[in-house]
Amino acid sequence: MSRWAALPAELDPRVRQLVVRLRRLKDHSGLSLRQLAARTGYSEKSWERYLGGRSLAPAEAVEALARATGENPSRLLALHEVAAEAWATRRAESPPEATKPTGTPAPETAATTTTTATATTTSTSTSTEPRSPGRSLRVALAAGAVALVLAVATAVLLVVRLGGDTAQRPAASLAATAASAATPPTASAARPERPYTCRVERIDGRWFAGLSRTEGAILANGHAGPEVAEAQCLLRRAGVSPGGIDGIFGPLTERAVRRVQQRSGLVEDGIIGPHTWKALRR
Structure with missing residues (x-):
């Protein structure tokens, strides 16, 4: 082997x-x-x-x-x-990298370049001239103002890219969108769990749970949605526990799929395809 x-x-x-x-x-x-x-x-x-x-x-x-x-x-x-x-x-x-345009830098790149240039200019001017407390304070204030302007510009750019209709939104909405864009999403926000209810019934000799009527969707570990919840209901009906009926294809669901495939004489790959759907619905 x-x-x-x-x-x-x-x-x-x-x-x-x-x-x-x-x-x-x-x-x-x-x-x-x-x-x-x-x-x-x-x-x-x-x-x-x-x-x-x-x-x-x-x-x-x-x-x-x-x-x-x-x-x-x-x-x-x-x-x-x-x-x-x-x-x-x-x-x-996913086109190859070679086909992507490279002539004009993205807005974020331009902002980064501007920041770098500003920092370089400030460093050069302060290294070649005698330092004094008053001048250092002015340089620090100028650098802070530049950083603030760049931060505001970046926030507005994110709003433009996310919404596409900022010209019609009020200022309060723009500020809220920029704040939410600056906050990294948590795992639960990226993949919210949704409770599903199994309503298992037999129709024309096949089992359905009332969430999806698919018989050919390809599902594997990492997928989510009502099709996954449908499969979880049918796995539970077959006497194999997939964990919760949450519509998320995780390790417990994959393990249950492999057990059904083993009992049905199918390839035990943990992937739900047409043959596994057939075994679940019969």
């Missing part, structure tokens, strides 16, 4: 599900990377990238691996189709 390195944390759960499945097929076949390369026509380096989650294996490579390991390629190709869509979406949302 190969000892695989951990997959990248930022890898989409749909891509992660495909890579985990490919790894297990390779392990169960007993083939080395060299033997796998000889049977599929793809190099060892390519398979290292595919099985390491650094690049997405093409559909032809997935099909070749399935045939080399005696697996029906239809399910793998279905997983690949979902993973390819997720991979393309992630690349579209």
